[in-house]
Amino acid sequence: MSSLTNKRILLGVSGSISAYKSPDIIRRLQDLGADVRVVLTSGGAQFITQLSLQAISQHSVHDNLWDKEAELSMSHIELAKWADLILIAPASANTIANLVNGQACDLLTSVILATDARLMIAPAMNQQMFQSQPLQDNLTQLRHRHIAIIKPDSGAQACGDIGPGRLPEALDIAKQVAKQLESTQLSGKRVLITLGATIEPIDPVRFISNHSSGKMGMALVNRCIEMGAKVTCVYANINAALNDKATNIQALSADQMHEVVMNNIDQQDIFIAVAAVSDYQVKTQQQQKIKKSKQSLILELAPNKDILADVCKLPNKPWCIGFAAETQNTIKNAEIKLKNKGCDAVILNDVSDTNIGFNNDENQVTFISKKQQKNISKNSKSKIAEKILNIFIKEFL
Ligand SMILES: Cc1cc2nc3c(=O)[nH]c(=O)nc-3n(C[C@H](O)[C@H](O)[C@H](O)COP(=O)(O)O)c2cc1C
Numbered sequence: 001m002s003s004l005t006n007k008r009i010l011l012g013v014s015g016s017i018s019a020y021k022s023p024d025i026i027r028r029l030q031d032l033g034a035d036v037r038v039v040l041t042s043g044g045a046q047f048i049t050q051l052s053l054q055a056i057s058q059h060s061v062h063d064n065l066w067d068k069e070a071e072l073s074m075s076h077i078e079l080a081k082w083a084d085l086i087l088i089a090p091a092s093a094n095t096i097a098n099l100v101n102g103q104a105c106d107l108l109t110s111v112i113l114a115t116d117a118r119l120m121i122a123p124a125m126n127q128q129m130f131q132s133q134p135l136q137d138n139l140t141q142l143r144h145r146h147i148a149i150i151k152p153d154s155g156a157q158a159c160g161d162i163g164p165g166r167l168p169e170a171l172d173i174a175k176q177v178a179k180q181l182e183s184t185q186l187s188g189k190r191v192l193i194t195l196g197a198t199i200e201p202i203d204p205v206r207f208i209s210n211h212s213s214g215k216m217g218m219a220l221v222n223r224c225i226e227m228g229a230k231v232t233c234v235y236a237n238i239n240a241a242l243n244d245k246a247t248n249i250q251a252l253s254a255d256q257m258h259e260v261v262m263n264n265i266d267q268q269d270i271f272i273a274v275a276a277v278s279d280y281q282v283k284t285q286q287q288q289k290i291k292k293s294k295q296s297l298i299l300e301l302a303p304n305k306d307i308l309a310d311v312c313k314l315p316n317k318p319w320c321i322g323f324a325a326e327t328q329n330t331i332k333n334a335e336i337k338l339k340n341k342g343c344d345a346v347i348l349n350d351v352s353d354t355n356i357g358f359n360n361d362e363n364q365v366t367f368i369s370k371k372q373q374k375n376i377s378k379n380s381k382s383k384i385a386e387k388i389l390n391i392f393i394k395e396f397l
Contacts, residue, residue, distance in 0.1 A: 015043020
């Protein structure tokens with residue numbers, strides 16, 4: 001069965017009699033590994049209590065656009081950014097009509113307008129309502145907007161009617177959500193990703209390195225695997241768990257990384273250079289530990305080979321994405337990198353902001369190619385990885 005591990009699902013519960021099934025939907029999504037938060041409409045609150053949904057989801061339920069406290073803790077915009085997928089189950093005829101019209105009349109509809117997450121709805125209502133022309137027209141419009149519609153079950157209804165409009169069983173809905181998030185956009189593609197901080201030895205105990213943790217690179221490794229790619233992960237010093245579905249090769253110094261990349265670049269479709277590779281190495285490495293003395297010590301540094309530039313020069317080069325960690329003139333420097341190295345896209349990381357980037361779980365980047373410059377606002381590194389790949393795939397594949 002598909003997994004929802006590490007997926008963030010925002011469940012919208014609107015005003016249908018079948019809202020009594022919502023706690024079970026939360027449980028089934030959690031069983032598949034999802035973190036679930038709930039937005040309850042005022043209609044939904046007529047059928048299920050906030051307390052039940054809170055107890056099952058283990059998060060406070062969001063039910064009011066005008067709640068000052070809630071806006072401070074997790075605003076409707078933050079909720080919209082948090083979600084990988086928003087599922088409305090049950091989706092009432094009223095909420096569906098609001099979605100069609102782009103209404104922002106309550107918390108749920110406002111969140112929907114503010115999100116770029118995937119959307120799924122599970123309409124649930126009386127069979128006559130479901131088969132009515134306005135409702136069917138509304139569903140057609142939502143389909144055109146790529147909102148996935150979960151087909152309701154047909155059968156005996158709470159009102160005594162028999163026909164289509166019943167909310168499907170919770171497990172069935174959870175499975176459809178998992179399938180929706182299963183992406184195969186990179187299936188059949190080979191991706192080589194470098195990550196972590198290289199280490200340049202000074203002597204047997206000391207080295208030159210940097211603050212890179214490898215977390216952004218690992219997020220890209222994980223996402224590429226989820227999207228069906230065959231991934232080779234070339235890692236230096238990292239503070240992140242390896243994915244055993246990748247071919248993992250350690251390369252600690254810039255020279256080692258250059259060699260491993262060049263030996264494995266053939267047949268790759270995409271090269272993503274996330275590793276923070278030292279620009280210099282110590283010219284003469286000492287074989288024995290350098291003894292402390294009162295004299296100042298001068299280390300002569302020699303420039304390292306440029307892995308990204310060398311891959312970009314290959315006759316049959318793969319698509320190349322480089323990362324640029326900059327502290328000043330960030331956009332200009334990233335554009336220079338894009339041009340000078342000859343890569344297809346540069347992901348700019350402004351590392352002067354200590355709340356993002358190096359060693360943090362969150363990041364905020366700009367995707368820069370010849371054609372576009374797109375800000376990807378602050379989010380978890382896994383979400384940033386997903387967005388980078390989506391933009392890249394749209395432009396290049
Ligand atoms: C007893 C009862 C049951 C209802 N069941 C449904 C339903 O299953 N589906 C539906 O679309 N509307 C149903 N409605 C109507 C909605 O609750 C109503 O349109 C409400 O405004 C929806 O609000 P919301 O979309 O903001 O949640 C029902 C109303 C009542 C009184």
